[in-house]
């Protein structure tokens with residue numbers, strides 16, 4: 001049996017008629033940029049989250065740096081970023097000219113109040129909170145520390161659509177939250193798309209201007225802006241994806257529950273789940289126990305035709321692009337350990353149960 005890491009075609013086929021209707025509707029409308037579809041998706045997504053404002057943008061990375069720019073963060077400022085995240089979280093900080101200050105994560109892979117507090121300096125303006133793998137961070141203590149030091153909190157929800165902390169959706173805690181709708185995400189478009197959500201009207205208005213050349217009225221440019229707009233066709237697709245978020249999430253949660261219950265191998269460590277959270281398992285990470293070689297395990301899975309990925313092999317502070325920040329191996333130990341030992345097993349809505357069972361069997365037989 002061959003097990004792919006993710007098969008987007010299966011997700012497309014499940015709602016084929018709805019995707020095609022949405023696409024055709026836009027193609028036939030003659031309106032392709034910033035029209036009714038984007039406006040409606042923004043309204044639907046804000047309502048789904050229970051926030052006041054949603055601004056559709058080009059992708060998740062743009063959402064992050066447009067939000068930072070919206071808060072006026074730039075040169076001379078520092079922003080605290082978990083070292084264990086996709087590089088986009090850090091690149092957004094660099095994009096606005098600020099400096100990312102990398103910190104370690106807790107045993108559930110999230111940034112936490114202690115490490116944030118130790119990294120605060122006079123220049124610190126904000127914290128990027130990444131709900132990695134689809135698991136919410138410990139938002140109560142993070143918000144408390146952020147309020148104490150008057151820091152903005154920007155949630156990076158690129159992996160956590162539908163995830164809940166103490167019953168509340170991720171994306172509703174911080175001063176703003178940023179979403180990616182890359183096709184593999186829990187709510188995915190059929191191309192690139194992203195959004196900034198916030199309860200602050202001023203920030204929403206600022207991001208609205210910034211995404212569209214600094215202009216509200218055509219050819220009147222109030223400030224220096226950019227071009228990062230969500231396409232009408234992606235907004236139409238996203239209304240389909242949003243409608244089916246729960247079904248997809250339940251499917252992944254079912255697979256994750258099976259992995260957690262049935263994977264039994266002393267060489268592997270299963271992921272910890274934070275209490276009182278709903279994890280949406282965008283990614284299912286497992287870790288090689290100390291002393292065991294990840295390459296050997298990866299090769300073993302490959303010979304059994306099981307495709308895996310690593311999220312992420314190099315922690316941000318050791319990325320080549322950040323060498324001028326002069327971090328060294330050993331500076332951020334737990335993030336480094338995760339990077340050296342993590343493997344992501346296949347998990348996606350539409351993954352056949354026999355493939356899940358095959359993965360469990362092969363993983364359990366690894367010796």
Ligand SMILES: Cc1ncc(COP(=O)(O)O)c(C=O)c1O
Nearest residue numbers: 059060061086088089158180182
């Ligand atoms: C944690 C995180 N932040 C940001 C992004 C960037 O999103 P996009 O690919 O839409 O630019 C991603 C995308 O994979 C991500 O995983």
